[in-house]
Amino acid sequence: MSSSTDAGSGGASDRLSGLLAEHAALETELADPAVHADASRARRLGRRYAQLAPLVETKRALDAVRDDLAAARELADEDASFAAEAAALEQRVPELEERLRSLLIPEDPDDDKDVILEIKAGEGGAESALFAGDLLRMYLRYAERRGWATEVLDAVPADLGGYKDVAIAVKSRGDEGIWSRLKFEGGVHRVQRVPVTESQGRIHTSAVGVLVLPEAEEVDVTVDPNDLRIDVFRSSGPGGQSVNTTDSAVRITHLPTGIVVSSQNEKSQLQNRESALRVLRSRLLAAAREEAAAAASDQRRSQVRTVDRSERVRTYNFPESRISDHRVGFKAHNLDQVLDGELDPVIDALTRAHTAELLSAGS
DSSP: OOHHHHHHSSSHHHHHHHHHHHHHHHHHHOGGGGGSHHHHHHHHHHHHHHHHHHHHHHHHHHHHHHHHHHHHHHHTTTTTHHHHHHHHHHHHHHHHHHHHHHHHHHOTTTTTOOOEEEEEETTTTTTHHHHHHHHHHHHHHHHHHHEEEEEEEEEEETTTTEEEEEEEEESSSSOOOOOOHGGGEEEEEEEEETTTTSSSSSOOEEEEEEEEEEEOTTTOOOGGGGGGGEEOOOOGGGGGBOOOOSSOEEEEEETTTEEEEEEEESHHHHHHHHHHHHHHHHHHHHHHHHHHHHTTTTTHHHHHTTTTTTSEEEEEEEETTEEEEEETEEEEOOOOHHHTTTTHHHHHHHHHHHHHHHHHOHH
């Protein structure tokens, strides 16, 4: 069996061997009842096992086809009826080799993680806040369609509706990683429509920032309590009207980096503190990933872009019912359905483009 046809290079062949060994080790671990006593660990191992399954299945299929091809060629010398079978198998081999090569693309280490998604009103004032509310509903509906669980971590409502700032956690109920689907949603989302406050029917352009972070577990990021300044304040709703009569809202400042997060969505100060820490850990993980990606030059530049809110990624044009993703030239005229959570076509287009880019870089 040629390693060059397996993976294209010695390095890729080594990578294949390593991933096959990892899958076998995971299978052994998951068969141990003691592992399932720790639900978080079992879930993490199960996700990784499911992530490697297509690679293992493709390698087994390729080995089987190669064995069948060798047998068919040998038998064709004695029985011409096997010649057609050999020809069919010869076509199947390169198909499986190409699939194996695509599965050997170095995976994003965060693909199997849940995410924290933040939506922030930007240019456009009240109209931007209203559109932030529209985007929140879009992502909540998309999560519902995929069978994911969502939790609002923090929300700052705007006076005329929508949100100045809102953060949600999106969690998988199975082995599917959320980051692998939502990581390209980060950036500036632009809306073109006639605001409800516009008396002359003019189209306005507003912008909303979306930040998608892989949710960090405590094992991913260690936060030293001595590096934190924690302030408490009274939660407030639209117009500054008091929601709580106690100082339950929490603001955490990470002193080494200057990152500030706050949470006021829960009634309990303890719950708000935990929500804020979840966001902080995820922001610190994203910052570490971005620094590592920058050090690795352009290998992961598309992932870096997902946390760069300065980049305009998508436009939602209401008069034309059009959605345009500027990174891959995707366009569709079904804006109502997209805002109702039908995001798979545009996410699939982004994923395909990203895979093609990685394949090209590795060829």
